[in-house]
Amino acid sequence: MKTSAIIGMLLLGLLMFGSSTSFAADQRWAWDPDAVQKMLYGEKATGPQAVSIVQDPTAVGTPVGKRGPETVKFTLEVQEVLGVLDAAAKTTFPYWTFNGKVPGPMLRARVGDTIEITLKNAKGNSMIHNIDLHAVWGQGGGAALTNVGPGEEKSFVFRAMNPGLFVYHCATPIIPQHIASGMYGMILIEPEGGLPRVDKEFYIMQGDMYTEDSSDPDKYFSMHDMLVEHPSHVVMNGSAGALATNPMKVKVGDNVRIFFGVGGPNLTSSFHAIGTIFDKVYDQGSLTAKPLTDVQTTLVPPGGSTMVEFNARVPAKYILVDHALARLMKGNVAIIQAEGAAVPDLFRAGTVK
Ligand SMILES: [Cu+2]
16 A cells, blocks of 8 residues: 555544544644654654764773683674664764674783784675774774775784784775774783773763754765864764763772764874863873873874873762863763762861861
């Protein structure tokens, strides 16, 4: 039966039962084509109907500890999904992701490990994808060996030669479009002996996104805006404001470590936490150089990272931003909430008695 015929019958039915109280309240169905559409086919996949692509910031993998070099295997699947771009604005975006989340999974290994990477491209996807890991010595960081069409998978093996916190991303033309659509993540290569223990670790990445200017809640990629480097959205973990709506929780006194990276493709982050000072900054994601100490704001370029640590000395909502603060207005914010008793010796209202 043709759609028009179905709608015609539906309208006739509504008119016939129009005298009943419940249907009287629903009279709008009879003249609102959008409402009829919704009744027949369900909600359009917008806003909350789209899936969340926000990576769990506590998904930091397993620390390597004191073990020796081993063989480790990671499998990533490229998933092209309609995701929530901004939950408050009820907007969506056609994301391209590693494992359905932005950033992709945090991979964790140690220096000297032999690492097998398998990249799958889910059936039903529309694009070719690959993976370039900055931890790799080899052509394209692995991209040359992992070009996969929909339904395909490819693997390669590399030896982790340098410790550090490294970005990975898709490097399929048009590369910055793949990155701006969500295809980035990080691989941590721990030094011999592992990293010092802390109480809480978090995994956060910043990205800049470019959508066409329209009133439609379903946003689409704008090549023009990407080329002129004029983002509509700047995000942490893929979706505007998501890590502020659902703050990360720590206790007062916890030593906190953040693995922070920038997928880009274009913007350098002036990474800053409002209400605290970074006790340590492992600048540029180098884990073999001595950390900087007592830093307010640190630069993180696209395709780069930093590892920062601070003690949550007082209860507060520590607000993570790029201190190029116009980007806060474009969705770039996260909150670490430290819960516990006040520490008036460090911070209090009023005057000195
Ligand atoms: Cu891709």
